[in-house]
Amino acid sequence: MELRQLKYFLKAKELLNFTEAASALYISQSTLSQQIKQLEDELQVPLFNRIGKRITLTEAGELFSVYAQQSVNKASDGLQLLKDLNKLETGKIAIGVTYALRHVVTKALILFSSEYPKIQFEIIFGTSQELIQKLNHFQLDVILTFEEIASEAHFKYLELFTSPMALVTSSETSLKNKKTISLEEISTLPLAMPAGGFSTTQFISKAFEKNNLHPNVTIEINDIPTLLELIKTGKWHTILTKTTIEDEKDLYAIPIKGENMTRTAMLISLKEVYEKKAVKAFLKMLVENLK
Amino acid sequence: MELRQLKYFLKAKELLNFTEAASALYISQSTLSQQIKQLEDELQVPLFNRIGKRITLTEAGELFSVYAQQSVNKASDGLQLLKDLNKLETGKIAIGVTYALRHVVTKALILFSSEYPKIQFEIIFGTSQELIQKLNHFQLDVILTFEEIASEAHFKYLELFTSPMALVTSSETSLKNKKTISLEEISTLPLAMPAGGFSTTQFISKAFEKNNLHPNVTIEINDIPTLLELIKTGKWHTILTKTTIEDEKDLYAIPIKGENMTRTAMLISLKEVYEKKAVKAFLKMLVENLK
DNA sequence: TTTCTAAATCGGTTTTGTCGATTGATTATA
DNA sequence: TATAATCAATCGACAAAACCGATTTAGAAA
Numbered sequence: 001m002e003l004r005q006l007k008y009f010l011k012a013k014e015l016l017n018f019t020e021a022a023s024a025l026y027i028s029q030s031t032l033s034q035q036i037k038q039l040e041d042e043l044q045v046p047l048f049n050r051i052g053k054r055i056t057l058t059e060a061g062e063l064f065s066v067y068a069q070q071s072v073n074k075a076s077d078g079l080q081l082l083k084d085l086n087k088l089e090t091g092k093i094a095i096g097v098t099y100a101l102r103h104v105v106t107k108a109l110i111l112f113s114s115e116y117p118k119i120q121f122e123i124i125f126g127t128s129q130e131l132i133q134k135l136n137h138f139q140l141d142v143i144l145t146f147e148e149i150a151s152e153a154h155f156k157y158l159e160l161f162t163s164p165m166a167l168v169t170s171s172e173t174s175l176k177n178k179k180t181i182s183l184e185e186i187s188t189l190p191l192a193m194p195a196g197g198f199s200t201t202q203f204i205s206k207a208f209e210k211n212n213l214h215p216n217v218t219i220e221i222n223d224i225p226t227l228l229e230l231i232k233t234g235k236w237h238t239i240l241t242k243t244t245i246e247d248e249k250d251l252y253a254i255p256i257k258g259e260n261m262t263r264t265a266m267l268i269s270l271k272e273v274y275e276k277k278a279v280k281a282f283l284k285m286l287v288e289n290l291k
Numbered sequence: 292m293e294l295r296q297l298k299y300f301l302k303a304k305e306l307l308n309f310t311e312a313a314s315a316l317y318i319s320q321s322t323l324s325q326q327i328k329q330l331e332d333e334l335q336v337p338l339f340n341r342i343g344k345r346i347t348l349t350e351a352g353e354l355f356s357v358y359a360q361q362s363v364n365k366a367s368d369g370l371q372l373l374k375d376l377n378k379l380e381t382g383k384i385a386i387g388v389t390y391a392l393r394h395v396v397t398k399a400l401i402l403f404s405s406e407y408p409k410i411q412f413e414i415i416f417g418t419s420q421e422l423i424q425k426l427n428h429f430q431l432d433v434i435l436t437f438e439e440i441a442s443e444a445h446f447k448y449l450e451l452f453t454s455p456m457a458l459v460t461s462s463e464t465s466l467k468n469k470k471t472i473s474l475e476e477i478s479t480l481p482l483a484m485p486a487g488g489f490s491t492t493q494f495i496s497k498a499f500e501k502n503n504l505h506p507n508v509t510i511e512i513n514d515i516p517t518l519l520e521l522i523k524t525g526k527w528h529t530i531l532t533k534t535t536i537e538d539e540k541d542l543y544a545i546p547i548k549g550e551n552m553t554r555t556a557m558l559i560s561l562k563e564v565y566e567k568k569a570v571k572a573f574l575k576m577l578v579e580n581l582k
Numbered sequence: 583t584t585t586c587t588a589a590a591t592c593g594g595t596t597t598t599g600t601c602g603a604t605t606g607a608t609t610a611t612a
Numbered sequence: 613t614a615t616a617a618t619c620a621a622t623c624g625a626c627a628a629a630a631c632c633g634a635t636t637t638a639g640a641a642a
Binding site: 295321322325326343344 | 630632633637
Binding site for chain 1: 618620622623
C-alpha cells in the first residue's frame with residue numbers, strides 16, 4: 001500500500017470511471033487498472049464492484065476510502081507544514097468568494113501580496129453551495145460568504161461584519177432622497193435579480209413571500225458584473241447586500257426597512273485540517289483591514 | 292512521498308541510527324540512506340542533522356514526523372478495518388498485562404478463543420511503565436493494569452474492579468485466623484517484595500514511609516511466579532493486590548487495614564485510533580466475565 | 583597515530599510502475 | 613438486429629526506481 005495507490009483509488013472513487021480518473025491523474029487507464037487491482041489484492045477485498053463496464057464502490061471501498069483520504073491528507077498536511085516553515089517563501093492560498101464580498105478580498109489581496117509577493121493565490125467566485133462543495137473536496141482553504149442556515153459540525157466559522165440588504169439603483173435616480181425603502185415600495189419597481197442559485201436571491205424572495213408581495217422581476221441573471229451594468233442604465237433596480245456595491249460609484253444603495261434585513265459575512269474553513277501559515281497570515285490581514 | 296519512505300523515516304527517527312534502522316526494516320543501510328535523502332529532496336528540507344557521524348532530528352523532522360506517523364496510522368487503520376469486516380476471521384490482538392491481573396486475561400482468553408479460534412493473540416507481561424511505552428508506540432492494542440497517578444489525555448480509561456492490598460503468606464501460616472492486618476504488624480515480618488519497577492511496590496513503600504515504618508525487606512525480585520514460589524515455603528511474606536493470587540491454592544491473603552489500601556484495575560487504550568473489532572469483542576467478553 | 587564505526591556514494595541488478603495495443607464485454611445507436 | 617462506441621482488463625515491452633554489496637569518507641574512540 002502506497003500513497004500513490006491511495007490517491008489513484010480516491011480519484012477513481014470520485015469519478016467512478018477508470019478512464020476519466022486515469023486521464024485526470026495523467027496516467028494511462030492500463031496503469032490505473034493495474035494499480036487498483038494490486039491494492040485490492042493486498043487488501044484482500046475488492047474496492048469496486050464491476051457491474052458490466054460500470055463500476056461502483058463496494059462497502060469495503062466506501063469504508064476504506066475514509067482512511068485512505070485521511071492518510072493522504074495527513075501526508076500533504078505534513079508537506080504543507082514544512083513549506084510554511086520556510087517563512088512564507090512558498091505556498092498557495094485558495095479562496096472561495098461570493099461576488100458580493102469581492103472588494104473585501106481584493107483589498108486584502110493587494111495589501112498581502114506587497115508584503116509576501118511569493119505566495120500564490122487562487123480566487124474562486126461562485127455561489128455558496130458551489131464553494132462549500134469545493135471546500136469539502138479540499139479544493140479551497142477558506143471561503144468568504146454570507147451565513148448559511150445549516151451550520152455544519154466539521155466547519156469553523158468566523159463572523160466578519162453585517163451588511164444591510166439594500167435596493168440598488170443608478171446614481172441618477174428619483175429615489176435618491178430616500179433614506180430607507182420598504183418591500184412594498186420595491187414590489188412596484190422593475191427588478192433585475194441575480195439567478196436563483198445565489199443565496200441573496202433566495203433570502204430576499206422568502207422575505208417577499210412572507211409579506212405576501214409579488215415583486216416585478218423582469219430579468220434573472222447569473223453574472224453580477226453584467227447585472228450591475230444593467231442597473232446603471234437606470235431601467236431596472238435590484239436587491240443586494242449594501243457591501244456588494246461598495247466600490248461602484250455609479251450605483252446607489254437604499255437600505256430596506258424591516259427586521260432581519262441584514263446579512264452576516266463570514267469566513268468558513270474546515271476543522272481538523274492543518275491551517276497553512278500563509279492562510280492564517282492572510283486572514284489576519286483581511287480581518288484587521290476591515291476595521 | 293510514499294508510505295514506504297514515511298515508514299523508513301519513522302524507524303530512523305525512532306532509533307536515530309541508520310544502520311540499525313535499516314536492519315530493523317530488513318533493508319540495506321545504503322537503501323535507507325538513499326530513500327531518506329530522496330524524501331528530504333522532495334520536501335526541500337533536511338529531516339536529520341548530520342552531526343559528524345551521529346544523526347539527530349531537525350525541527351522540520353520533528354514537526355513532520357507527527358504527520359508522517361498519522362498518515363501511516365490512518366493507512367494501517369484502514370487496512371485493519373477491512374480485516375475486521377471479514378467477520379473476525381482474521382486479526383491479531385496485542386494485550387499488555389501486569390502480572391497481578393494475569394487470571395483476568397487468561398479466563399477471558401480461553402473463553403474468547405473457543406468462539407473465535409482464528410484470532411491471534413500476543414500477551415505481553417511487564418511493568419506499567421513498560422506497557423504504557425509500548426502502547427504509545429502502537430505495539431499494543433490495550434493494556435490491563437492498575438490505575439496510574441498521571442492520567443494522560445490521549446488515553447481512554449475503563450475501570451474494571453477494585454482489589455484490596457493484602458499480606459500474602461503460605462496457607463500454613465500462623466496468621467490464618469486474622470481477618471485484617473496492620474502495616475505496623477507487617478513491618479515486623481520478613482518480607483520478599485517485587486522489585487522497584489512494579490507499581491504495587493512503589494505504592495506500598497510510599498504507604499510505609501507515610502507511617503514512618505521501616506519494613507523488613509530481605510528479598511527483592513522482578514519475577515512474580517518465582518516470588519510466589521518463595522512465599523509458599525513459608526519463610527517469607529509479601530504484599531500484593533489480593534487479585535494477584537486468585538488462582539493460587541497454596542497462598543493466603545490477609546487484607547491490610549487502613550484507607551486507600553485498595554487498587555483499581557483498569558483497561559487503557561489509545562484515543563483516536565481505530566479500535567479493532569476483535570479487540571472490542573474481546574474486551575466486551577472480558578468485562579462481562581467479571582460479573 | 584591507528585582503529586573502529588556509521589553515513590554517503592558508486593555501479594550493477596532486480597523489481598515494479600508505466601505505456602500502447604489489444605481483447606472482451608456492455609451499452610448506445612442506426 | 614446489427615453496428616458502433618465505450619470501458620475495464622490483459623499482455624508484452626520498456627523505463628524508472630528500489631535495492632544491494634562494495635567502497636569511500638569522515639568523525640569518534642583507543
